Amino acid sequence: MIIDCHTHWGMCWADRDGDDPSRWLAALDAYGIDRAFLMGHAGMVHQDRSKADNDTVARIAAKTGGRLIPIASAWPQMGRAGVDEVRRCVEHLGMKGLKLHPWLQGFSTADPVLGDMCGLAGELNVPVFFHDGTPCYSLSEQIAGLARRFPSTTFVLGHAGLLWNWRSALEACRQPNVWICLCGPHRRAMETLCDRADPDRIVWGTDYGFGFADSIRYRLGLIRSARIAEAVREKVLGVNALRLLRQ
Numbered sequence: 531m532i533i534d535c536h537t538h539w540g541m542c543w544a545d546r547d548g549d550d551p552s553r554w555l556a557a558l559d560a561y562g563i564d565r566a567f568l569m570g571h572a573g574m575v576h577q578d579r580s581k582a583d584n585d586t587v588a589r590i591a592a593k594t595g596g597r598l599i600p601i602a603s604a605w606p607q608m609g610r611a612g613v614d615e616v617r618r619c620v621e622h623l624g625m626k627g628l629k630l631h632p633w634l635q636g637f638s639t640a641d642p643v644l645g646d647m648c649g650l651a652g653e654l655n656v657p658v659f660f661h662d663g664t665p666c667y668s669l670s671e672q673i674a675g676l677a678r679r680f681p682s683t684t685f686v687l688g689h690a691g692l693l694w695n696w697r698s699a700l701e702a703c704r705q706p707n708v709w710i711c712l713c714g715p716h717r718r719a720m721e722t723l724c725d726r727a728d729p730d731r732i733v734w735g736t737d738y739g740f741g742f743a744d745s746i747r748y749r750l751g752l753i754r755s756a757r758i759a760e761a762v763r764e765k766v767l768g769v770n771a772l773r774l775l776r777q
Contacts, residue, residue, distance in 0.1 A: 531768035534566040536735025568598040569629040588623040606643035632667035652683030663692030674702035689714030
């Protein structure tokens with residue numbers, strides 16, 4: 531089983547296909563990917579489109595028989611309304627996690643409303659995915675600080691530090707509630723992370739969907755060619771994602 535833990539319903543896809551995921555799913559089929567976590571795009575770029583984008587992601591996922599797993603987003607700048615949006619997405623739309631992008635959305639990990647969101651995610655038992663690896667708001671060590679503050683919440687470093695911050699991601703996942711998603715580091719970094727981090731808290735993703743470019747072939751090629759124990763690769767490509775979903 532292969533589960534892509536980091537994809538987006540990109541604005542270009544929405545513009546072309548509306549709510550029809552058939553061509554999007556065809557890309558997964560081409561590479562034998564069984565399921566994917568689907569995150570928004572428009573709602574992470576435009577604060578005033580956040581709620582509508584969450585509705586769109588949930589609606590699209592509902593058309594796929596469980597293949598696409600909807601992940602919400604919200605803005606700390608919305609104040610209490612942002613916290614309420616997280617609750618609405620999980621309790622009423624059935625979304626399975628929260629995706630936050632401090633660098634793109636422009637907020638600090640010290641934001642008190644962000645803290646409320648992270649605490650609520652722990653109460654609702656859903657993971658919080660963060661874009662990580664980008665200064666000044668999205669460094670892996672900053673997300674590790676949140677993990678220390680909210681030990682009952684599961685945090686996922688969405689890019690495992692990217693190409694340059696992956697050593698910080700390795701340090702961050704010393705926190706028992708921090709997971710890493712291999713969606714950004716180079717192959718040697720992936721090998722090191724799989725060797726030194728907890729192999730039960732590593733997942734894989736492609737960032738597919740921001741545009742029409744085929745990022746799946748490249749990301750899948752990296753994980754398949756990396757010198758990783760086959761048992762660990764199997765966990766990273768699918769088994770751990772089911773555990774992350776509590777399935």
